[in-house]
Amino acid sequence: MKRHDKHNSRVMGAVARVRESRSAMLGLTIIVLLVLMAIFAPHLSPNDPTDVRLGDRLISPFTESKYPLGTDHLGRCVLSRLLYGARISLAVGITVVGISTVIGVTLGVVSGYYGGISDSVIMRFVDATLSLPSIFLAVVIAGMLGRGLASVMIALVAIEWTSYARVTRGSVLSLKEKEFVESARSLGARDSYIMARHILPNIIAPVIVVATIGMAYVILAAAALSFLGFGAQPPTPEWGAMLNAGRVYMRTAPYLTILPGFAIMLLVIAFNLLGDGLRDILDPRRVVVE
């Protein structure tokens, strides 16, 4: 019996430590709630998020039961728009982080493992990207590609992969000198096998940390780009775009900027808390050998 439990000891150990870490737990709870809201947005929304009712313009929150969080300048339900907006933010975050991880980890492993010219080329590219202010670079790339969520995502991937490449390369540089890599080689393993079976499983922990904090950055950056008019176009209920639309009514209807701003903040903080917590939990120096 005990033997069977042991198989999952690594995973269970990590889960147990997430439970112990208060900040990670708080972040995780907020994320799970927001993900559930996003998934069940069609059931939770009291109204269609793009339904324009000019007769119901600028209703304040908590005044009419039909619109729990009020309406915007076109009479659209703010709560419904926020719920659907969570879908967009999370989808953009997951897509961008997912693609960036694949690209960054692949190039980082190649760069760190083989070194030489491929390493120099990839890393100079990473350095060049990281030396520019990222949001400025995103604006330039998104501007060149034209408006729309797709171009924002491409622009963010173009920036985001560099952090993964860098973290991965650093880990690979130390891992490839490890004796178990030499041991695998002495048993006749080829490079591709060593990278897939010995190097990759050992870099998952740092990559998860970078990816979690990367989610926060991507969601914020996507909202910022939409705020600037590059990303989601009306009538898409994107939080950054909502913030921008509400800007004009800041004096008369401050909730139009406060509510989407708060939503962005909540999601970003949640990912940052989880990322910080995971960094502590997955720190190899903290792992206790039973």
Add this chain to the structure above:
Amino acid sequence: MSSLEILDLKTHFPTPDGIVRAVDTITLSIRARETFGLVGETGCGKTVLGLTIMRLLPPTATVEGKVMCAGRNLLEVNEAEMRKVRGEEIAMILQNPTTSLNPVMRVGAQIAEAIQLHQGLNKRDAKEKAIEMLDAVKIPSPSGRANEYPHEFSGGMKQRVMIAMGLACDPSLIIADEPTKGLDVTIKAQIIELIKKVTEKKAMLLITHDLGVARELCDRIALMYAGELVEYATLREIFEDPLHPYTRGFLGSLPDRGLVPIPGMTPSLIDLPEGCRFHPRCEYATDVCRQKHPEMIEVEGGHFVRCFHARS
């Protein structure tokens, strides 16, 4: 019939401070089914010799000479062929079992690795074989232990796992680099027993600084000093009739022979002494030792020594 023949092997590492002559013109042959001990102090180039045979050196190393195995020179075969040799014909058991096992991979999977690589078995059959190997190295309840991670094993158990990995593909030659390093006395005795048993029908090159271990396992022994061999004979001759002053000194430093240390330090492999490399530490050194480098001479059948005064 010899299992491995090394001819005039030189492994040098060019560095900014000079050339490190880690292995300098070594010739030896390992017969089939024989355990050959390569004994020397830390830093004399024993491990580098092992890595040279396996061609696992960093690219900066320069290698000359021949390593003949099954009719071909291993230093000249291509990388794909060499991968087949590693694990299947020659397996190396590295020192430090603790760091030589991947911490995030189940032990069974690590043993199965070589089996999958060389014998093309599927995952399930390879795992089955891995469990058999764990059983062969006397690990209790092997099917359960195969699913555990290295940190759940003790040092001696990890060494057993390393031996199982080396044996998995039934290689004809095993290079064991300090297989008893860092183990306490009782565990050491068990590992020696195990190695003796599993390598009964195999050729083995045992790399060690411990003559006590060599005495338990080896048929023939070569003493290595500062990158070159200084004496090379059967186990009995080394222990009963040592000819080189270094061999005598090494034997004298054994606990049951008085624990007398050899004076001085091993020379740096960059800055080797003129003449005989051992002369600064040798009580019999004369002018000829200081000026001329002695050649390896055969004093009687199969007993070689590198000393001007061996028979005087």
